[in-house]
Amino acid sequence: MTYNRKRQIAAAVLVLVTAALVANEVRLLVTDPEYDWYLRIQRWIAAVCTMAIYTFLYRENPFYRAFEHVLLGGATGMGCAVIVRQQLIDKWFAPMVQGFRDWFTTGMTPEALSGVLLIVPGIVGLMWYFQYSKRWFWLSRITFCITLGAGVGLGFKDTFNQLLPQITETFKPLWVGARIEPGLSLLARVSLSFENIIFITGTISVLMYFFFVFERKHFVIKGPAQLGRWYLMVALGAFFGNTFMTRLSALIERVHFLVAEWLQWG
Amino acid sequence: MEHASAPVIILFVLFAAFVLLQIQRARHGAHIFLRRIAGLEVIDDAIGRATEQDRPIMFNPGRDDLSVNLFCSLSVLGYVTRKAAKLNMPVNVPVSMPLAYAMAEEYWKDAYDAMGRGGMFAVEDNIRYLSGDQNAFGMSCAGWIKRERIGANLLFGSYGFEAMIIAEAGQQAGAIQVACTPTFFQVPFFIVTCDYTVFGEEFYAAGAYFSHDPVLTGSLAGQDWCKLVVLGLIVAGILVFTLTQQNLLANLLLW
Numbered sequence: 001m002t003y004n005r006k007r008q009i010a011a012a013v014l015v016l017v018t019a020a021l022v023a024n025e026v027r028l029l030v031t032d033p034e035y036d037w038y039l040r041i042q043r044w045i046a047a048v049c050t051m052a053i054y055t056f057l058y059r060e061n062p063f064y065r066a067f068e069h070v071l072l073g074g075a076t077g078m079g080c081a082v083i084v085r086q087q088l089i090d091k092w093f094a095p096m097v098q099g100f101r102d103w104f105t106t107g108m109t110p111e112a113l114s115g116v117l118l119i120v121p122g123i124v125g126l127m128w129y130f131q132y133s134k135r136w137f138w139l140s141r142i143t144f145c146i147t148l149g150a151g152v153g154l155g156f157k158d159t160f161n162q163l164l165p166q167i168t169e170t171f172k173p174l175w176v177g178a179r180i181e182p183g184l185s186l187l188a189r190v191s192l193s194f195e196n197i198i199f200i201t202g203t204i205s206v207l208m209y210f211f212f213v214f215e216r217k218h219f220v221i222k223g224p225a226q227l228g229r230w231y232l233m234v235a236l237g238a239f240f241g242n243t244f245m246t247r248l249s250a251l252i253e254r255v256h257f258l259v260a261e262w263l264q265w266g
Numbered sequence: 267m268e269h270a271s272a273p274v275i276i277l278f279v280l281f282a283a284f285v286l287l288q289i290q291r292a293r294h295g296a297h298i299f300l301r302r303i304a305g306l307e308v309i310d311d312a313i314g315r316a317t318e319q320d321r322p323i324m325f326n327p328g329r330d331d332l333s334v335n336l337f338c339s340l341s342v343l344g345y346v347t348r349k350a351a352k353l354n355m356p357v358n359v360p361v362s363m364p365l366a367y368a369m370a371e372e373y374w375k376d377a378y379d380a381m382g383r384g385g386m387f388a389v390e391d392n393i394r395y396l397s398g399d400q401n402a403f404g405m406s407c408a409g410w411i412k413r414e415r416i417g418a419n420l421l422f423g424s425y426g427f428e429a430m431i432i433a434e435a436g437q438q439a440g441a442i443q444v445a446c447t448p449t450f451f452q453v454p455f456f457i458v459t460c461d462y463t464v465f466g467e468e469f470y471a472a473g474a475y476f477s478h479d480p481v482l483t484g485s486l487a488g489q490d491w492c493k494l495v496v497l498g499l500i501v502a503g504i505l506v507f508t509l510t511q512q513n514l515l516a517n518l519l520l521w
Contacts, residue, residue, distance in 0.1 A: 065413075075398070079398050163277070173511065180511055212467075239454050247430075
């Protein structure tokens, strides 16, 4: 099929689809007594955006590109607005101004001090912009080091607080005796013990898979590391299935919007 | 306020000692063995293949803000950019976090300057802040990959659901793809769409693997010794529980 022929067919399909959509809208206008122009325009915009993005499944095209940039601009603008209103104004500027006001009216109370001190993170934050000055670049490193140091310090604390309970959770008996679970049948004990063995071998082998500086020559490391790989693959397969179902429900939601809310079929 | 218990303090001191000791060893030139990681070894081939096809390279540092993960990504970016600069190839870097932009730019520029190729490619064409929003970032990366016909797509960092969108676009564009992520939930999607996938703690090893920096290599070795201690505790805990039918070690550690 020649290029021109393909374009003619695509144009014909486009005209037919547009005509069908217009006809559908006229149907709604005539039959729906509660036809809401404002709501319909909203749904049309949402539907066009959705379909524009879905055209990427066929190929990258100007229609997709236009809406990609619309979304990009919208998301960035929205992000800026959220940061300015919810962070800078609500959590920094307003409490700081209030702090200074209290200081000058009622004196330096603890509440006023906590507000006044907000000027420090403001100055430290502004110093980040010295990234763009060759002469004052070193000042941005102060912000950088404070941010990183605080992040690492908090992360370190969390890691150790979480590590110990995680370690102790893996302490499971290879045989579940009567002292641990009284009143269980032999079959239930065997079943619980088997479960524990699966769990323990998985934990140990996966941990050994992530050794980097020990050579995998000896079977004591090589064997468990290979077993750990299998465990990981099984776990990842389960994750894949689970997440795939979540993504499918997102697709169903979009299709439902297009069919039931936009076209109002059925 | 929550205070550390005695076992936590002991472990903290022990782990810190391991890491510091290994860093010291590495600084004094001791050879530290690092096991082969196939996904990292193939990066040179990916850059080479993109060069042969005369298609640009994309290095995606993910959605990490100023964090350890970002530094791991950027150390690999430095390596990739130096390799690409040697071959006069551009490296495209989509950025999702505002703070990461300035740092990525610095690493990128330094690498080209170090190879004597400073000014060969424009920063604003190659490093672009896209969006902090996952949808917009994913879509924009996908569009960029298709438009520029990326030859090698290297995904190093943390990702959310946009991982699949980006990697699928790379797959459709016929790019050789290497993904390296600490985000466990996205690993299956990278496995099905990328040629090589490196995950979990291997991501943190990547920095040491490429830079051979004594601090990174030493801390990696130190962490392995820490894992060995954890492994020892687990085995001991299991044996004690099995033999005495009481979780004595857990009680002791959580005391």
